[in-house]
Amino acid sequence: MFVPDVLRSGGLGVARWPRHARRLVLSALVGVVAGLGAVFFDAMLVHALTWLVEVPMAWARHGIAFQPVAPGMHAPVVSWIIIPIAGLGGLASGLLVFCIAPEAEGHGTDAMIESFHLRGGYVRKRAPIIKFVASALTIGSGGSAGKEGPIAQIGSGFGSILASWLKLDTADRRVLLLAGAAGGIGAIFQAPLGAALFVPGVLYRDTEYEFEALLSCIIASIAAYAVFSQVFGRQALFTPGPVHFAMPVELLPCLIFGVLCAGCGYIYIKVFYGLRDYFFNPLPIPRMFKPAVGGLLLGCVAWRFPEIIDGGYVWIQTALDGKMLWQTMAALVFLKIVATSFTIASGGSGGVFGPSVFIGAMLGGAFGELGHALFPNLVVNPGSFVLIGMGGFFSGVAKVPIASVIMASEMCSSYTLLVPLLLVSTITFLLLPRKVTLYEKQMDNRLASPAHIGEFARGILSRMTVGEAIRQRPVSVIAENMPFHALVKAVTNSTESYFPVVDKSGKMTGILSVNDLREVLFDDSLRDLVVAKDVATAQVARVRLGDSLETALDIMARLQIDELPVVPDDRSDEIEAMLSKQDIIDHYHDCCLI
The missing domain is CATH 3.10.580.10 (CBS-domain)
Known part of the structure; x- marks a missing residue:
C-alpha cells in the first residue's frame, strides 16, 4: 500500500494541518484506495465464482432460462459438486483466518464497529489482506454471504493504517476508519449516499449517527464511487423497470408488510446466532475446521436450491422482472436464512448485507404476488414490494432505517417508492427489539460508546x-x-x-x-x-x-x-x-x- 512520503509527519506535517483540511484530503485518499479495493475484490469474486462454481457445475451465470414448476428450482444434474467445493472453500478460509488473523472471521462490519468503539479505530495491518482473500474463498466457493462485510473491513483497515502511519490522534483514526468503510461499500453497491449514511449509523442501535465522521464518509464514498464507476461504468445494481405505488390504497398492505418484515427479521437473527451458539460453537473440533462444516451443510442446500449461492443478485433481478412464483420466493426466504447462517455463523468470512437484501426482496416478492392474487384492489403493484422489501427488511435487522431506504433506492436507481420504503423501514425498525440486531458490536447510543464516554x-x-x-x-x-x-x-x-x-x-x-x-x-x-x-x-x-x-x-x-x-x-x-x-x-x- 503506497502513500506519498510527503504526506507523512515530517514532510508536509499532516498531523499539524487544520483538522477539516486534514480530514478532507485524507478521506479522499482513503476513498480512492477503497474504490480500487472494491474493483479488485469484485473482479476476484467474479473469477472465483466462474472457475470454482459455475464451470464445475456447468452453470453459466446468465445462461439459465428460469421456468419454475414448483416452489424451488431443480438444480442441474452435475450440481452435486457444489458440496465438496463449498466445503473446501470453507476449509481454506478457516485455515487462513484462524491461523493468521482471527478478527477476519464472520461479517467484517462487526469488526469495524468493534474497532471504532473499543480499539480506538486500530486495525492490524494483516487483517484487511486476510479478509480480502478469505472472503473471496468463502463467497467464491458458493458461500451465502455478501460483499459489504469484506469491503468494509478492507476500506476501514486502510483508513486506520493510514492514520496510524501518519501518527494522527485517535479521533482522526476513528474518522478515517469509517471513511474507508463508507468508500468501499458505496463503491461496490453503487450507493454512495446510502453508504455514507450507513457507516456512521450502523455503529448504534438507536437512531444516532457519528456526526463527526459524516462529511468524511461522504467524501470517501464519492471518491470510491468515482473510481469504481470509471472501471465498471455508471449503472444501477438492479433495474426494477416501472414501479408504482397507489396512494393511499397501498398504505395498509405496507403496514402489514412492515410487521411481516419485523417477524421474519427476528427469525433471521435468532437462527443466525442460534446456530452459532448452540451448534457450531459446541462442536468438538478446532475453530479453523468449523467453516468447512458450514460449507458442507451449505453445499447440501445449494445442491437442490442453487439460488442461495453467492449474494443471489441474479435472482433478485428475476424477482423484480416478475418471473418468479410466490411459492418459490417464500421458500427462498427461509432457505437463504439457513444458508447464510451455515456460511457465516460457522466462522466463514463474508457480509450479511447481501443476504439480507435477498431475503427482503424474496419476502417482498412473495407478499406482493400473494397479496395481489388475494386482494387485487389493495395490492395494486405487486412487483414494487420486491424493492420495498430490500430496504425495509434490512432497516430493522441492522438498525439503519434511513440508510437502508437510500441504499435500496440507489441500488435500483429509483426514488419512486420512497414513501412506502420509509413506512416499512420505520415499522420494521420500531417493532424489532433494540437488542435483536445482526451486528452484536453495536452500542445502544453514543453515551454507551467508550469512544464518547x-x-x-x-x-x-x-x-x-x-x-x-x-x-x-x-x-x-x-x-x-x-x-x-x-x-x-x-x-x-x-x-x-x-x-x-x-x-x-x-x-x-x-x-x-x-x-x-x-x-x-x-x-x-x-x-x-x-x-x-x-x-x-x-x-x-x-x-x-x-x-x-x-x-x-x-x-x-x-x-x-x-x-x-x-x-x-x-x-x-x-x-x-x-x-x-x-x-x-x-x-x-x-x-x-x-
Whole structure:
C-alpha cells in the first residue's frame, strides 16, 4: 500500500494541518484506495465464482432460462459438486483466518464497529489482506454471504493504517476508519449516499449517527464511487423497470408488510446466532475446521436450491422482472436464512448485507404476488414490494432505517417508492427489539460508546454533586500529635490510603498518605521526634458537599490522587467524609442504569 512520503509527519506535517483540511484530503485518499479495493475484490469474486462454481457445475451465470414448476428450482444434474467445493472453500478460509488473523472471521462490519468503539479505530495491518482473500474463498466457493462485510473491513483497515502511519490522534483514526468503510461499500453497491449514511449509523442501535465522521464518509464514498464507476461504468445494481405505488390504497398492505418484515427479521437473527451458539460453537473440533462444516451443510442446500449461492443478485433481478412464483420466493426466504447462517455463523468470512437484501426482496416478492392474487384492489403493484422489501427488511435487522431506504433506492436507481420504503423501514425498525440486531458490536447510543464516554461523562458529572456520591463509611482520622510509631501502626493496620489529620477540636489541619511516611520511616534519628502533624500535607485540597463530581475529578487528575476529603459547604475544616474515584464511578453507573 503506497502513500506519498510527503504526506507523512515530517514532510508536509499532516498531523499539524487544520483538522477539516486534514480530514478532507485524507478521506479522499482513503476513498480512492477503497474504490480500487472494491474493483479488485469484485473482479476476484467474479473469477472465483466462474472457475470454482459455475464451470464445475456447468452453470453459466446468465445462461439459465428460469421456468419454475414448483416452489424451488431443480438444480442441474452435475450440481452435486457444489458440496465438496463449498466445503473446501470453507476449509481454506478457516485455515487462513484462524491461523493468521482471527478478527477476519464472520461479517467484517462487526469488526469495524468493534474497532471504532473499543480499539480506538486500530486495525492490524494483516487483517484487511486476510479478509480480502478469505472472503473471496468463502463467497467464491458458493458461500451465502455478501460483499459489504469484506469491503468494509478492507476500506476501514486502510483508513486506520493510514492514520496510524501518519501518527494522527485517535479521533482522526476513528474518522478515517469509517471513511474507508463508507468508500468501499458505496463503491461496490453503487450507493454512495446510502453508504455514507450507513457507516456512521450502523455503529448504534438507536437512531444516532457519528456526526463527526459524516462529511468524511461522504467524501470517501464519492471518491470510491468515482473510481469504481470509471472501471465498471455508471449503472444501477438492479433495474426494477416501472414501479408504482397507489396512494393511499397501498398504505395498509405496507403496514402489514412492515410487521411481516419485523417477524421474519427476528427469525433471521435468532437462527443466525442460534446456530452459532448452540451448534457450531459446541462442536468438538478446532475453530479453523468449523467453516468447512458450514460449507458442507451449505453445499447440501445449494445442491437442490442453487439460488442461495453467492449474494443471489441474479435472482433478485428475476424477482423484480416478475418471473418468479410466490411459492418459490417464500421458500427462498427461509432457505437463504439457513444458508447464510451455515456460511457465516460457522466462522466463514463474508457480509450479511447481501443476504439480507435477498431475503427482503424474496419476502417482498412473495407478499406482493400473494397479496395481489388475494386482494387485487389493495395490492395494486405487486412487483414494487420486491424493492420495498430490500430496504425495509434490512432497516430493522441492522438498525439503519434511513440508510437502508437510500441504499435500496440507489441500488435500483429509483426514488419512486420512497414513501412506502420509509413506512416499512420505520415499522420494521420500531417493532424489532433494540437488542435483536445482526451486528452484536453495536452500542445502544453514543453515551454507551467508550469512544464518547469521556465527553458525555463530564457533562453528566457536572450535574452531580459530591454529596450524592459519598458512601457512608467511617473516616480514619489521625490526631496531629500522634507519635510516629503509633502513626505507623495505625496506617499499616488500616485499609485506607489517605488519612485526614485533625487537632484536638476535630478540625482538619492536614492529610497524609502512606507515601508521606516513607521519608521518615527509615531515619531512626527522627522517629522519636516526629508526630503526625510533621509529616502531613498542610495545604489540603478538599471538596464541599455541593461541589460537582466534575470538579472533584479535575482536582484528583491535577494532583494525581485517588481520594479527597469532603467538608460541609459552610465549614472548610470540618471533615465530613472521604470521596474516592471509585465512589464517583459507582454513582455514575448507578444513575445511568436507572
